[in-house]
Amino acid sequence: MGVALLEEKNKSSNYIPGLGDFSSLITPSPAADEDASATADNESGKKCGPPRPQEQPLRSAMDDEPESEETEEYYVDPGKHKYMKVFACSDSEQLASEICANLSTTKGRAYTGKFADGEVIVKILDEVRGQDCYIIQISALRRASARSITLVTPYFAYARWVTRHMESEGVAGDPALTQPATPLAASDIALMYEAMGVDRIVTVDLHEGSLEGCFDVPVTNIDPLGLPLKYFLGKDLHNPVIVAPDSTASDRAFLFWRRLQNHGVNCGLATMVSNRKLGKREFLLLISRDFGRDCIIVDDIIDSAKRMSRTVKDLRQHGARRIYMYATHGVLSPAAMERINRRGVTEVVITNSLPFPEHARKSEKIRVLSLGQVLAEVMLRIYEEKSVSQMFWDNQKKEGSKRPSGTATV
Template identity: 30%
Template sequence: MGVNYEEKPLKIFSLNGNTPLAEKIAATFGVKLGDCAIKQFSDGEISISIEETVRGVHVYLVQATNQPVNDYYMELLIMIDALKRASAKTINVVLPYYAYARQDRTAKPHEPITAKLIANLLQEAGATRVLTLDLHTVQVQGFFDIPVDNLFTMPLFARYYRDQKMTGDDYVVVSPKNSGVQRARSLGEYLNTTLAIVDQEESDPNGGYVIGDVKGKTCIMVDDILNTGATLAKAAKFLKDAGAKEVYACASHALLSPPAKELIENSEIKTLCVTDSCLTAEERHPSNMEYISCGELMGDAVKVIHENKPMSPLFKLEEKCFD
C-alpha cells in the first residue's frame, strides 16, 4: 500500500544552487516547488523567507553547492534554520554535490577536516537527513549522526555507454588517478571491460605513466569531480602516448572552473559525459561535453525515503539501466 500524502504531506523547496534539477525531482511527485524568497543585501548577507506554511510537513530541500560554494552553503544553513523555526516535521537536505568533501582527513599536521565541519553545520542547523550523490569518499557518511544516503552515478554512465555499444574487450575503463580505482572498477564491471590506471605525479606536471594495457583500445576515463579538467586532460595525453585508439571521459560533478573549457576542448578527449548535479553557465561548457540527468534517480530516492521503502534497489539499478 502506498503512502497517503494527506497523512504524510511533503513539500520540495529549491534554493539557488540548481533549480532545474530540483524541478526534475519535484516532477517525480507531480508537484511544484515550494515558494520561498531569497535576497542578498548589499554587504553580502543573505535573507530568506518561506512564503507558505510548512508546519507538520516533511520538507525536501534541494541545494547544489557548486560555485559560489560559500554563498550556497549559507543559503542552505539559513533555510534549514527557517524551516526548523516554522515547525517543519522533518528537514531532508538533498545535496546533489557535497562541496568541501575533498578534505576528509588531516594529511598534514594542523589541517582542518572540512567534510566533517560541513556535516556538523548541517546537523546543528537542524537537518534530519541528507541525500547526496557520489560523495568524494564514502566514509564522509560517517561524519554524520543523522541518516545519510549516498547514491551512485556509475549505473547512469553505464547505461549511456551501453546505449552506444561501448562494451567488451575493445574498451578499457581508466582511473585518471590512483584514488579513483574503485569507481573505475565499478563502471568496468557494468561494461565488461578491463581496467587501467594513470599514475600521475603531482609534483611534476609532465610526470606519470599508464598501468595496464591500453594499446589499440578505446579508453573511458571516469572521475567524480571535474574542476579545472587538468587531471583528465593530462591523463588523456598519457593514454594516447601509450597507444590508446580513442579516449572518452565521464565525471559525476562538472564544476568547470576556468580553464576547464579550454583544457577539455584542446585535450585528447573525444567526448566528455557529465551529470547535471551542478549548474554552470553555458559559456563554460566545452563543445565536446554531453549531459545526462541524475534528476530521475534523485527523485526516485526522495520518493522511497518518503514512502519508507528500501533504498538498496537504487544503488544497483541493473533493471532500470539495462532494460
C-alpha cells in the same frame, strides 16, 4: 464540469504556480474538495496517464458517468504526497523542477533576498508545520516547525577536504594544503548542517566514502553509475578500456568496468598510479596490452581538468583511439574548458549535480546526464519509508565478478 473546477482552483489562494503552464496542475487537497481531481503534466514529457485527445474535455469525479479504470489513470492522487514539500535554492531551480516533475508535485514557495550589506534573508511562503521537507533553506524551515528536514545536496561541497593530505588539484599555490595545519572542512560542514537542524543528508557520489562517518544523522550516498552505464552502452565503442586517472579513482573505475562486463561488454581496465614522493606516474593495464582502443576515464569530479589532461596525454602515447571522460560532478572551471577544448578528449560526460557554468555552454564536447529521476525516486522512498538500496539491488546482484588478477606495466 471539470473545466469549471479547474478554473475555480486557479482562482483559489491554494494554487501555486510551478514548473510551467501545465506542469503544476495538481488537484486540490482532499480537505478542500474530496471529489475533485485534475491532471499533472511535467516539462520532461512524462504524464500521469495516457494522452487525452484535445477535443475531450477535462473530466471530474463529480461527472454523472462512472469512472472507468482508464479514466482513473488520468489523475494524480491528490493526497499521495500531501505531507511532502520540496524547496530549492536559486542555483538548483532546474534540477528541483525535474525532481518535482517526477514526483508529480510542485516546488514549495520561498523568498530569498539580500540586504545592502550582502546578508541573505529567506522566507518560507508555504505552511510546513508537520510536513516532511526536502530543502536547501534549512534553518528557516526548522523554525517553521517542519516535522523532518532532508537536505538534498547532489554535490557535497568541501568533500575533498576530508583528510589532511587532500589532493590539491585546481588550488593555486597549494603546497601548504598537505601540511598538518590543513583544516578538515568537510567535517566542519557536516557539523554545521546538523546544527541547523538537518535530519538526513542525501548526496551523490561522495569524493570520500569515509565522510559519512563525520555525521550523526543518516547519510544516503547515491551511486549514479547507472546513468553513464546506459549512456555508454548506446555508444559504438571499439574494444573499450576503463581508465582510472589516479589510484584514488580506481575503485570507482573498477565498479564501472564490472557493470559493463555484466552487460556483455568485453572491456579492459587500467589505472594511472602516481608516486607523489618521486613525482612519477606509472600506467598499469590490468586487462590486455592491446591498444588502438576506445578509452573511458572515470572519476568523480572534474574541476581544473589537470588530471584528465595528463591522463589523455598518457593514453595518446599508448595509442588510444577515442578518449571519453566521465565525472559525476562537473565543476568545470574556465581553465578546465581550455584543457578540454585543447586536448584530444573526444567527449566529457557529467551530471547536473551542479549548475552548468555559462562559459562551458559553447563547448560541443560536454554531455550532461540528469539526476532528476534518480533523486526523485530516492526522496519518494525516504518519504514512504522504503528501502533506498533496493533501487540499486539489480546491479548489485549482478556484480559478482572478481577483480582481474595480475597487472602488466606498460
